[in-house]
Amino acid sequence: MKRSSIIIILFLSDPGLRVFLPVVLNFCTHSRTAVFIYVESAFLFKWWKEQPRLVRSKFRKLINNGQLELISGAWSMNDEATTHYQSIIDQFTYGLKAIDAVFGPRGRPKVGWQIDSFGHSKQMASIFSQLGFDGIFLGRIDYQDKKIRFETKTAEMLWRASDSLGQKSEIFTHILYNGYDAPKDICFEEFCDFREFFDFPQNLWENLIENVENQLKIYKTNNVILTMGYDFSYRQAEVLFRKLDTLIKYGKALQRNGSQYNLMYSTPSCYLKAVHESTTKLNIMWPKKFDDFFPYASLPTRYWTGFYTSRPALKRFERIGNNFLQVCKQLYVLARLNNTYRTNLATLQEAMGVMQHHDAVTGTEQQHVADDYAKLLTEGLNKCSPIAMTSLNTLSSTKSNGSKQSTIPYTSCFLRNISQCKLTEEAENFIATIYNPLSRVIDYYVRVPVTKGHYVVVSPNGDELQAQLIPIHPHVLNAPGRKSKATLDLVFVATELPPLGFKTFYVTKRSKPKLSRNHRQSEIEQKTFVKFSRINGYLNKIIINQKAVPIRQEFYYYKSASKPKEPSGAYLFNPAHNTPIKIAERVKNKFYIGEVVKEIHQTFNTWISQIIRIYPKENFVEFNWSVGPLPSTNRTRHSTEVISRFVSSLHTNATFYTDSNGREMMKRIINWRPSWKLHVTQPTSGNYYPVTTKILIRDPKKDLEVAVLTDRAQGGTSLHNGHIELMLHRNCLKDDKLGVGEILNEFAFDKPLVVRGSHYLVAGSYLTPSNESIASIEKDIAQRKHLEAWTFLSKTNYDYTSYKELYNMEYSGLKRALPKNVHILTLEPWGNKKILLRLEHIFEKHEDLILSRPVEINLEDLFAAFKLIYIRETTLGGNQWLDENKRRDFNVVGKISNRKNLSNRRNVNSKFIINLDPLQIRTFVIWIKSLKTK
Structure with missing residues (x-):
């Protein structure tokens, strides 16, 4: 029987393509067969806003004809290693909503296109x-994994993406044969050196x-993809299209003479449709995948594990941006602000969407581009600040005595990470409003x-709180660019902050100082959960959660390989030796003991310190580290890649x-991959993995788990039994020649960059049942550090009594707290009387x-600011009603399984009661009636 093959040519989208979109649009308009795909809504709408009505009409017509397909639909093609799931979902929601608003259901994406992460x-x-x-569709997987998959016809699979969600999380996955590049023998771009x-x-x-x-030897059906693109392709789009037209015409002529090859323009969606039909017809059994595709290596000496840490300050700034974005969206809804502030919110949403790009938060961009990302995010934070200020003024307003209230100038001090805030340094009286x-x-x-x-701190109910003054570490006092009079940190605890709410604390300054005393080590051994070596000053034991754990924490650094072709760079981590160099043999410690906090100030050398x-x-120990300025030697030009190592x-x-x-935990084993046999070429960098929020180790015999939680994305591993190491900061004085085109050596204030951050160490039993499991402790810490309570500060001329008479000092957006295992991931304005x-x-x-049990939540009368009128469930992106979503089912085992849609049988009933299974996320559009209006 003669074999019939379908050859599909895909036109790819790339960031550089936006310049050439008019040529593509013109060609598709004049050709009924030409089709094109477009990714990244940020670039699309940047172009769209500048187009006249006629061009927009042509564009819509192409979408309605199926000639132009929008795929993925997110604001950017995000990275998958250094991004947090909340930010990923947010930027998909924003992009998909924009597409739906302009193009309607015909423009709705149905395919994921992650070809460059x-x-x-x-x-x-x-x-x-x-x-x-x-x-x-995926473009980059490990070269060994790819070879094995091509040899065993497993380059297409059903990927079960969640152990908890099970079959509902399965998705058909295709590994592209040639990445997103055009085949070199039929590439017609100017850089391909093609012949006329x-x-x-x-x-x-x-x-x-x-x-x-x-390709037919690799894939299971007779449908073949020929990708036609590359970075900054389509510079001569008209030439490319003409030659492809000639190619298709030639192929059709051969078909009339009995050729088995059918050549056409097509899209990923059409390809999936054809494969799905073959799946059903041939009863194909697709292989299953249960692990992930990390780490990624393109060659034996090219492990792309350096970007897990590159530009650590930018990675932390992105987390701060997400923190404030969630605060702004929640306050916007709770205060029932009108559309006046919609543009302000959108500015931060768009900046955060761009930050998720695979050459943004990853740190794999040139310095001037990184500076631009930081600028965009700063503008977004500044634009969102009026939303927070207006909302807080609305929610704190009482007008109880009939007098006109003055507007409180709520502000955020974004430089508190270097103990700098002009307001708190200069004001005699100030207000601290802490939003949860x-x-x-x-x-x-x-x-x-x-x-x-x-300093005296007074709570909303008039109690004077225990407050503590602690000297600022000398390394922080002398941080490059710091302009501050502050020499002390004031610390107090804001207890029982209400859910989606705030408490306001009144702080006043008096003349008499009250400092924490400098104690001898023997005293801290008696009063804290940590102990230190008397010989070298290093931490050597923690006692936490009823467990005594011998553990040592030290700093080391790796030097880069000296080979000119394979140095560490923005992408790659390639150390010269597998054993890192210890930073210091002894540590200088100072101990500050107080009722609020106990601190040990450590100095390792002139450029590394820790608190x-x-x-x-x-029930954790915080390690607040400071690294930099990193040593930089132009003569040797080796990198300095600093790690913090915990040894137990x-x-x-x-x-x-x-x-x-930031969600499910992945099991890692040194020098091993779950779905293919690894040939070890890089024993250090080849065992580094992305750590978005947490890394942990376990000892079954001791029933002991030790976890370290992070405040940003970092590279991490456990190269030896009982070890945890996390890379904190790096400079790379040679380019790894993978696209950045410059060295990674960040400066600020004319000095190499200083980076500050925190790790949170937890230990406890993970096998023995208890009232509070180690998993619940870690979840609690991870949530409180990822969505940290936000501190708003303002000066005031009122005394405490007058202020309390004029303003609400406590507010809760929820009438009752949700259970510990349930979280409101998103609360944002969605339109007129909708959220x-x-x-x-x-x-x-x-x-x-x-x-871990399923939980039931009653939404009725949950929110203090509004009443629910009607709710309807959507898909995760909020752009399609869940009961209308139909997915193609590739899971053929005897009969088609019931996975065609995501609809939950236990849906919303008339009393607004919903059910959540473990790790389930459910999204709703809610129609509301305001109980309090602005």
């Missing part, structure tokens, strides 16, 4: 499945058929920089765990005896 995560695949997509031709030559056709036959963006009650330790004096903090009410006595059997974009609500179950299956 450097490795692929399970959580990203899970997000695509929950968006209701039919499949995803008039009648299509036989040898080019033969090259094409050879390419097709090679979580759905449950929490305690929060407030820290603001001040000058010498005696270890123990809070009475917390745990026997971990070469196994550790890292999170996937978008996204609820998530934050526990995996079997993670906790109690909290």
Whole structure:
């Protein structure tokens, strides 16, 4: 029987393509067969806003004709290693809503197109499945994995992206044969050095058929993709289209003479449709995948694991941006602000969407581009600040005495990470309003920089709180660019902050100073959960959660390989030796003991210091590190890649765990991959994995788990039993020649960059049942650090009594707190009298005896500011009603499984009661009636 093959040519979109979109648009308009795909809504709408009505009309017509397909639909093609799931979902929601508003259902994406991110995560695949997509296309997987998959016909698979969500999380996944590049023998771009031709030559056709036959050996159906693109392709789009037209015409002529090859323009959606038809017809059994695609190596000496840490300050800034974005969206809804502020909110949403790009938060861009990203994010934060100020004034207003209230100038001090805030340093009286963006009650330790004096902190109910003054570490005092009079940090605890609400604290300064005393080590050993070596000053034990854990924490650094072709760079991590160099043999410690916090100020050398903090009410140890300026030697030009290493006595059997974009934990084993046999070429960088929020190790015999939580994305590993290491900061004095085109050596204030950050160490039993599992402790910390309570500050001329008479000092957006295993992931304005609500179950299956169970939530009378009138569930992106979403089912095992849509049988009933299974996220559009209006 003669074989019939379908050859599909895909036109690819790339950031550089936006310049040439008019040529593409013109060609597709004059050709009924030409089709094109477009990715990244940010670039699309940047172009769209400048177009006249006629061009917009042509564009819409092409979408309605199916000639132009928008795929993925997010604001940018996000990275999958260094991004947090909340920010990924946000930027998809924003992009998909923009597409829906302009193009309607015909423009709605149904395919994921992740062809340029450097490795692929399970959580990203899970997000695509929950968006209701039919499949995803991937461009970059490990060269060894790719070779094996091509040899075993497993380059297409069903990826089960969540162990907790099970079959509902499965999504058809295609590994592209040639990445997103055009085949070199049939590339017609100016950089391909193609030859001109008039009648299509036989040898080019033969090259094409050879390419097709090679792919037919790899994939299971007779549908073949020929990608036609590359970075900054289509510079001569008209030439390219004419030659492809000639190629298609030539192929059709051969068909009339019995050729088995059918050549056409097509799209990823059409390809999936054809594969789905073959799946059903041939009863194809697709292989399953349960792990992820990290780390990514393109060659034996090219492990793309350096970008997990590159530009650590930008990575932290992105997290701060997300924190404030959620606060702004929540306050916008709770205060019932009108559309006047919609543009302000959009500015930060768009900046955050761009920050998720695979050459943004990754740190794999040139310095001037990184500066521009930081500028955009700063503008977004500044634009969102009026939303917060107006909302807080609305929610704190009482007008109880009939007098006109003055507007409170709520502000955020974004330089408190270097203990700098002009307001708290200069004001005699100031107000600290602490907003809690979580759905449950929490305690929060407030820290603001001040000058010498005696400070009194008064709570909303009039109680004077225990406050503590602590000297600022000398390395912070001398940080490049710091302009501050503050020499002390004022610390107090804001207890029982209400869910989606705030408490306001009145702070006044008096003349008498009150400093924490400098103690001898023997005293701190008796009063804290940490102990230090008397010989070298290093931490050597923690006692936490009823467990005594011998553990040592030290700083090291790796030097880059000296080979000119394979140095560490923005993308690559390639150390010269597998054993890093220790920073210091001894540590200088100073101890500050107080009722609010106990601090150990450590100095390792002139460019590394650390503050270890123990809070009475917390079950973690905080390591607040400061690294930089990194040494830079132009003569040797080697990189300095600094790590923090925790060394314990745990026997971990070469196994550790890292999170996937802040959600499910992934099991890692040194020098091993779950779905293919690894040939070890890089024993250090080849065992580095992305750590978005957490890395942990376990000892089954001791029933002991040790976890370290991070405040930003970092590279991490456990190269030896009982070890955890995280890379904090790096400079790379040679370019790794993968696209950046310059060295990675960040400067600020004319000096190499200084970076500050925090790790949170937790330890406890993970096998023995208890009232509070180690998993629940870690979830609690991760949530409180990712969505940290936000400190708003303002000067005041009122005394405490007058202020309390004029303003509400406490407010809760929820009438009742949600359970510990449920979180309001999204609360944002969605239109006239509508909001978008996204609820998530934050526990995996079997993670906790109690909290991993399904939970029921009643939304009726939950919110203080409005009443629910009607709710309807959508897909994860908020752009399609869930009950109208139909997915193609590739899971053929005897009969078609019931996975065609994402609809939950236990849906919303008339009483607004919903159910959440472990790790489930559910999204709703809610129609409301305001109880309090602005």
